[in-house]
Amino acid sequence: MKKVLKRAAVVSVAGLMAMGLAACSGEAAASNTSGKPSTVYFGVSAAETGQYAQYGQQFKEAFDLAVDQVNAKGGINGHPVALKYEDSQSDPKQSVPVAQKFVGDSSVILVFGDYSSAASIPASPIYTAGKLLQYGFNNSNPDFTAKGTKYQWSTSITTSATYKWTADYIKKQGVKSVGVTYLNTSDWGIPAYQAFEDEAKKIGLKITDAEGVLDTSDDYKPSLIKAVKGNPQAFVHIGYGPDSAKIVTQLRSIGYNGTFYGGQDEESFDGTSAATGSIIGSEFVETSTDPEVKSFVAAFKKKYPSETDVTSFEAGAYDALNVAVAAAKKGGITREGILKGFGEIKDVPSVVYGKITFDPSTRRVASPHLTPTILKDGKWVVYNG
Structure with a gap:
């Protein structure tokens, strides 16, 4: 069960553990007044309270595990790593003042976040003005980087790439028609649907009907009845886990039994019985057999024995911390140095992609890939159907 964070700005204690390590010979460690190597701080702008607090908790658990591991191996050239958390509620009304606070804290050399592109993009001008790297590792809206500056970077595959892939994959499965619902939001749902629609037209996948919906709704049946009126072979929902859980449940309740393409690897969706057989x-x-993934999953469950699932949200945050550390090792432990490092790092080990190298023109992962998965017994497994 994912827990909700307490409201507060928190400094990760893992980063403050005494390491007793000398600086690596390649870079003399800066020292504080005590003579010990100074701590390197990363900020985290995330939802600790509010409707997205579940995701903030998932990020925090993965960040803290990564910090433990980094510091156990000597930190960043002898400097321990620590995190400063601020509760943005993943709301632009909060993410902007959080950005102002981090920019004003000279000890912070990079900020992770926010959970949603809708919260990250309004804060971007603040980070740019402060010359502070904003690492929106979960931000799939292409505009986060495309309309950002050299200070906005992301390891998330874009929504346009995701839903182009979805349309192509469905067509390859022999499906000729789909009904669609999508989140009717200008920052994410509508652009994602447009990418899907454009690709569907290009490849000859018929959309019998598409209905915009809101994630705050509880009754989707009127929209779903319209969406399946044309008897589509399959159904696509472009949205998040919680709304997908309600959509698929109500879709089955009105008698539609075609394959459901949608959902997320998160608690509310994975635990929905009607979601079994969903494909994304x-x-x-x-459940990958890759050694790096197996090692990460084992370490995560050892640190958090009450957590039964490890999802892409934890994996993405874990990767992000390690990418930031690699960049600081490469470029230096200043705002200018870590920015330089992001442009230079290559083949950083990743539990999501295998290895991460950025495309400097997009400031996103070069050649990201997706794997077809199906939900079985509450777990997403590779699908070869």
Whole structure:
């Protein structure tokens, strides 16, 4: 069960553990007044309270695990790593003042976040003005980087790439028609649907009907009845886990039994009985036999024994911390140095992609890939059907 964070700005204690390590010979460690190597701080702008607090908790658990591991191996050239958390509620009304606070804190050399592009993009001008790298590792809206500056970077595959892949995959499965619902939001749902629609037209996948919906709704039946009136072979929902859980449940309740393409690897959707058999393209698969993935999953469950699932949200945050550390090692432990490092790092080990190298023109992962997965017994597994 995912827990909700307490409201507060928190400094990760893992980063403050004494390491007793000398600086690596390649870079002399800066020292504080005590003579010990100074701590390197990363900020985290995330939802600790509010409707997205579940995701903030998932990020925090993965961040803290990664910090433990980094510091156990000597930190960043002898400097321990720590995190400063601020509760944005993933709301632009909060993410902007959080950005102002981090920019004003000279000890912070990079900020992770926010959970949603809708919260990250309004804060971007603040980070740019402060010359502070904003690492929106979960931000799939292409505009986060495309309309951002050299200070906005992301390891998330874009929504346009995801839903182009979805349309192509469905067509390859022999499906000729789909009904669609999508979140009627200008920052994410509508652009994602447009990418899907454009690709569907290009490849000859018929959309019998498409209905815009809101994630705050509880009754989707009127929209679903319209969406399946044309008897589509399959159904696509472009949205998040919680709304997908309600959509698929109500879709089955009105008698539609075609394959459901949608959902997320998160608690509310994975635990929905009607969601069994759903198919999505995944960046991360917990059940992968890859040694790096198996090691990460084992370490995560050892640190958090009450957590039964490890999802792409934890994996993405874990990767993000390690990418930031690699960049600081490469470029230096200043705002200018870590920015330089992001442009230079290559083949950083990743539990999501295998290895991460950025495309400097997009400031996103070069050649990201998705794996078809199907939900079985509450777990997403690789689908070869």
